[in-house]
Amino acid sequence: MFYPWIWAKLPGGRLVKAVCALGLLAAAVVLLWYVVFPLVDAWLGLDEVTVTPSPDQL
Amino acid sequence: MVTDQAARPYQDEDDDDSWEPPSRRLSRGAGELMLTLGLVALLFAAYAVYGKAWQIEAEQAQVEARLDHTWAAPPGEAAAPVPGQPLARLHIPRLHRKWAVVEGVTQADLRKGPGHYPRTARPGEIGNMAVAGHRIPSVFWDLDRLKPGDPIVAETRSAWFVYRVTSHREVLPTAVEVIAPTPERPDAPPERAMLTLTTCNPKLQNWQRLVVFAELVRAQAKTDGRPPELK
Numbered sequence: 710m711f712y713p714w715i716w717a718k719l720p721g722g723r724l725v726k727a728v729c730a731l732g733l734l735a736a737a738v739v740l741l742w743y744v745v746f747p748l749v750d751a752w753l754g755l756d757e758v759t760v761t762p763s764p765d766q767l
Numbered sequence: 768m769v770t771d772q773a774a775r776p777y778q779d780e781d782d783d784d785s786w787e788p789p790s791r792r793l794s795r796g797a798g799e800l801m802l803t804l805g806l807v808a809l810l811f812a813a814y815a816v817y818g819k820a821w822q823i824e825a826e827q828a829q830v831e832a833r834l835d836h837t838w839a840a841p842p843g844e845a846a847a848p849v850p851g852q853p854l855a856r857l858h859i860p861r862l863h864r865k866w867a868v869v870e871g872v873t874q875a876d877l878r879k880g881p882g883h884y885p886r887t888a889r890p891g892e893i894g895n896m897a898v899a900g901h902r903i904p905s906v907f908w909d910l911d912r913l914k915p916g917d918p919i920v921a922e923t924r925s926a927w928f929v930y931r932v933t934s935h936r937e938v939l940p941t942a943v944e945v946i947a948p949t950p951e952r953p954d955a956p957p958e959r960a961m962l963t964l965t966t967c968n969p970k971l972q973n974w975q976r977l978v979v980f981a982e983l984v985r986a987q988a989k990t991d992g993r994p995p996e997l998k
Binding site for chain 2: 710711712737741742746749750751752757758759760761
């Protein structure tokens, strides 16, 4: 549904389409890795490694 | 593909975008969406383990270089540690690892490597030198493999401080007494030189903290060479 639609929109013959598709894939991975994942990671709080007072101890 | 079409007349429907039963369009779309989400989740797992580890390794290289540079310069007046700047090096021979420890435990500090809790003891001092680090492969991933008696060596500009692991504990994230000068009796005045490492537990989760306690057994001036524990 989505992927055939993108494929149809890509210009050129099969080879050009394939190269464009790879480019899009790489762009998506870079965007996720450097922008989306750091935000998600901070939001999940999986990188909390310190001991901190609980709110009622403060 | 072209030869297949002759054998499977219904294939034509797939290739022809003009018409497809709505139910099939919908299930195809759902399938694509789920596959995509699955791949994104896998990629996120890779990021959580390796991506962050690589980032920290890159930052560590810079911090290490800065520490060497600082130590190479003639000693100035003993200034308080600067947040975000390296203050010591920590060696754990059992894990074959060493890091430059930075001052501070904010997220920004911990992206550079292990961080020293502000206002806790400095290497070799009486009290508790507390250090936090991420539970990722380039930092404290294998901290649970430390056994009692294993050496942890803190290196400063002028000396080596050899600590030995005494115990480890799993505590709740609010257990601030583990970084108190005397963890067993948080209100008592400091009497021993201790080292405490904290990281998250279980791996890749955050509802507990893994805490490793060590106690100073020996100090050695840099002029006396490397301690045998590091050979």
